[in-house]
Amino acid sequence: MSPAIIDKATFEKISPKSKDYLLLCFQTSSSTDAPILKTIKKAKEQFPQSLQTYIVPEEDWDFFQNKYKFWGTPIYILFKNGVEKERLLGKVSENILIKFISKNVV
Numbered sequence: 001m002s003p004a005i006i007d008k009a010t011f012e013k014i015s016p017k018s019k020d021y022l023l024l025c026f027q028t029s030s031s032t033d034a035p036i037l038k039t040i041k042k043a044k045e046q047f048p049q050s051l052q053t054y055i056v057p058e059e060d061w062d063f064f065q066n067k068y069k070f071w072g073t074p075i076y077i078l079f080k081n082g083v084e085k086e087r088l089l090g091k092v093s094e095n096i097l098i099k100f101i102s103k104n105v106v
Contacts (some may be wrong), residue, residue, distance in 0.1 A: 003040045006054035008063040016082035021105050023053045026061060027074040036074060039094045043101055050105050078104055 015022060025040055044053045068084060076088040088100045
C-alpha cells in the first residue's frame with residue numbers, strides 16, 4: 001500500500017490522538033519518483049502495527065514549514081502524539097530510512 005495523502009486539517013485532527021507514529025514526507029512534485037515512494041512503502045512494511053506513512057501535498061507546505069521550520073525537500077518528519085520526534089533531510093536509501101525509524105519507534 002502506498003503512503004496516504006494528508007493535509008493540514010487532517011494532520012491537526014489525528015496527530016495528537018494517534019497511538020501510532022506518523023511519518024510525514026515532504027517532496028516536490030518533480031521528485032515524486034518511484035524510489036522514494038518504494039522506500040516509504042518498505043518502511044511501513046517494517047512497522048505495520050506502529051507506523052502510519054503520509055505524503056503532504058505541496059499546497060499544505062506553508063503551514064508545516066512555518067510550524068516545523070524546514071525548507072529543503074525531501075524531508076521526513078516523525079511524530080508521536082502530535083509532537084515531532086525527529087527528522088531526516090534528503091533523498092535517502094531504504095536502509096537509512098529504516099534505521100531512522102527503528103531508533104525512534106519502540
